[in-house]
Amino acid sequence: MKTLLLLAATLLLVALSVLCHMTVPSAGLNFMAACLAIIPLAGWMGRATEEIAVKVGPRLGGLLSATFGNAVEIIIGCFALSQGLTTLVKASITGSILGNLLFVLGLSFLVGGLKHPVQRFNIRVAHSQTAMLMLGIPIMFLLPVIFSVSRYHSLLVMTGAVCSVSFLVYILGLVFSLYTHRQLLGDLEEERNEDIEDPGRIKNSNLLFVNLPVSLLILLIVTVLVGVESDFLVHSVEHLASHAGWSQMFLGVIVVAIIGNAAEHASAVWMAWKNRMDLSLEIAVGSSLQVAMFVAPVLYFFSIIVGHPMFFQFSVPELVSLTAAILLVAILMVDGESNWLEGAMAVGAYAVMAIGFYILH
Amino acid sequence: MKTLLLLAATLLLVALSVLCHMTVPSAGLNFMAACLAIIPLAGWMGRATEEIAVKVGPRLGGLLSATFGNAVEIIIGCFALSQGLTTLVKASITGSILGNLLFVLGLSFLVGGLKHPVQRFNIRVAHSQTAMLMLGIPIMFLLPVIFSVSRYHSLLVMTGAVCSVSFLVYILGLVFSLYTHRQLLGDLEEERNEDIEDPGRIKNSNLLFVNLPVSLLILLIVTVLVGVESDFLVHSVEHLASHAGWSQMFLGVIVVAIIGNAAEHASAVWMAWKNRMDLSLEIAVGSSLQVAMFVAPVLYFFSIIVGHPMFFQFSVPELVSLTAAILLVAILMVDGESNWLEGAMAVGAYAVMAIGFYILH
């Protein structure tokens, strides 16, 4: 019943957005309609991916989640890159990482901490993710700017180098967590499986789609719809940036970054409230890592193909914000515990950065 | 008896300083006389505040200590801001943080480590303070410069934003440590209370001032005297900077920063020698946090009122020194242990920075 209502709401929002795009000349309205349609579509996409993952078994499933988990971001990015909006795409990469690390993680710590005085999480997983963040973000995003001094050829080589290394380390990370060190990291998964009411896992008993072909069909349809909406979104962003005076940077860092992940974000906070901090971290920090080490390289390779190369030449505010965010998160996670004050700090830092990106021209 | 001698010495130094100010035309001498008078006054101020805190109970008392603990710095800062000496005030904020984090903490580790091979401290408190440092200092001090690119309006907005967020997080931190997580952080306090000879606590049996009104009167008188001396100090600094060739930066970072806290500093080192590392850290790191998240915002709001707005546009040497200091301290504190070599490192880093600020023009 609830599912049918959700489905109806999704279709209504998609229809509204198409109608807006056809008839209404206001970029602001079109933008909002596209955003509102993408949010539930992203939720359905995640659902379909997860159900396919359950049906094909843990390893192939893990690989699938890791690969298609950020499909919405990749699709929006590809449409924007085809239009040459490289600043927007780079800003949405920065924003997605900052939003996940500071806003989503912070809100999870804050909301969870209001109910539970001290929340604990698997320190080994936290540590491994922090190390990846420290490699993936300051090193990969800083080095191209530092070494190439804005020269075209150097930027091309360095961006290619960091994207290849990031991508490779990401693949190795999957091998690590799905094959060689599955046991070690998996202790907590087993615990979770024992828990019968686990809200973060799909059981065979509550699958929505009857079999694999149906799930694949759903995934295909949703992907096409996401593509259509992304096209609308990108066009309205172009108008918005040129007319309403909002910078591509602000739209990318704060607005676009939030849309593709809204459903995920809500579930990270919900998991924290249920005291399942490991799932919450998996979503918040895991998403940041996927964006930095998988989405960003994929979009770079795509940008080369479509002939609008997106160099990793991030601005100083982006680089400083990313580095500061990672150091703060590293300190917050190093002890395997969280409380509401830590959450408030992360959200506070995000608020200052959001204001900063808004006033930046 | 000892108390009476101290009182006499304080009054003598104040009288000397007033005499100097009236008769001696040398800025250097006046400066030194004002400094020498402020040091014991700050001690009395701390004593009166602490006694009032004991009398009004733990919660209101904790709030009081956290608010009036840095009264001397705030008073000196207000006088300097009224004269438009924003560089000096910003430098004294930087210097106070660097001095507490590197010099006082380092000296405590070094002196304590000479007597005790390994000293331990409450790792949960250390961690919570490190996280606050990481938020409060690199983020709050760096972001205004980074995002505003020296434009007046942006600096105004960003400084306001970071000051408001810092102030709010500081208040939340008090709620955290005095209300919601009192039990958790308080384990060590109880231990302390059990220990009868605790030199860091005032007992009802050894109060100097007979009752609350007397304590309040003493606090009032001392505050007025500190105000007078601050006025002398600020005037002599102006002369010193323009005639003797010392920069406002050096005077602020190294000299003024030390004066307001000399009494506290001595007691942090003394606590370390007595192997009470938690108290020592509470003073050294706690003071840095108070300066960054409470004194700095208060002075900013005051600077707006008096019409000499102090923007958080710190210089590159200040920002790099602060960031390096925090990373070093974070590493030194992460394991909950200290030894004399760690202390020597911190003092060495401070020495290099002091030389740096001296040669900087």
Next chain:
Amino acid sequence: MKTLLLLAATLLLVALSVLCHMTVPSAGLNFMAACLAIIPLAGWMGRATEEIAVKVGPRLGGLLSATFGNAVEIIIGCFALSQGLTTLVKASITGSILGNLLFVLGLSFLVGGLKHPVQRFNIRVAHSQTAMLMLGIPIMFLLPVIFSVSRYHSLLVMTGAVCSVSFLVYILGLVFSLYTHRQLLGDLEEERNEDIEDPGRIKNSNLLFVNLPVSLLILLIVTVLVGVESDFLVHSVEHLASHAGWSQMFLGVIVVAIIGNAAEHASAVWMAWKNRMDLSLEIAVGSSLQVAMFVAPVLYFFSIIVGHPMFFQFSVPELVSLTAAILLVAILMVDGESNWLEGAMAVGAYAVMAIGFYILH
């Protein structure tokens, strides 16, 4: 038998290099020949130093290893400084630290991790080394640039200040680990000594050189040969840099930095494979620290004497790479555990930096 073959190979390589230098006009060939001769000579030098250390007892021996362990780097550096190649020497200092921290440590984690799922090391030693890294590298290398704004006099003072402080802290570190805290850090050494087949220790039963005078003689001869080869190397580097278009920076950071330590590097990786992570870290991280806090100051003082002062004015790519490397290593070491993925990350970061230094002109 094996020893004799090694000796013969070493002599052959030295002879070849001398022959090249006399007859062949190609700088590239001479460079390669000198490199190939230095690698085994450095191995013999290390062997002789270690045997002398065993013969003179643990404390004097520890001091000796710490002082002469980087003799090859110091000799090459001195020859290059006499020729005024300060850029090359500074680059080889950066490169030696980066190479040890990222490449050698990473390769050790990677190779060791392929055999052992999780490897553990003494967390107290790791922590003490990380703190030293955090002091010795970002602070010591960054502050001279930041505070002196390229002015000659300031650079002279600041470089002198950081070199003196580094040197002093290094000496204090030796006092700490050889005298005052020997017991604490030595727990693992005892364990090692119990293990009879320890491959990382020389026993009295397997000394190569019969007595102290013979060892000293060998050390003297090898040192002279290293000096001769360093002279060849420096001359060929000058030609290579001016003719073949390779920058002094790349040659210093990537090539020269590896030569002086090749033997040591191989043994760090070998120790990791044998699951002796403490020895492996002692070599990789210990070498970085020695270079930063002992070799760099010694070369600075030498550069003053020979009249080609080498200021600590490192380039932005060098400073960013060093800082990023230290933060990554700090995170990798903080939990006292390693695995192959952590190793792959460090090697990946090194690869990106090597490409960066190659394309930098």
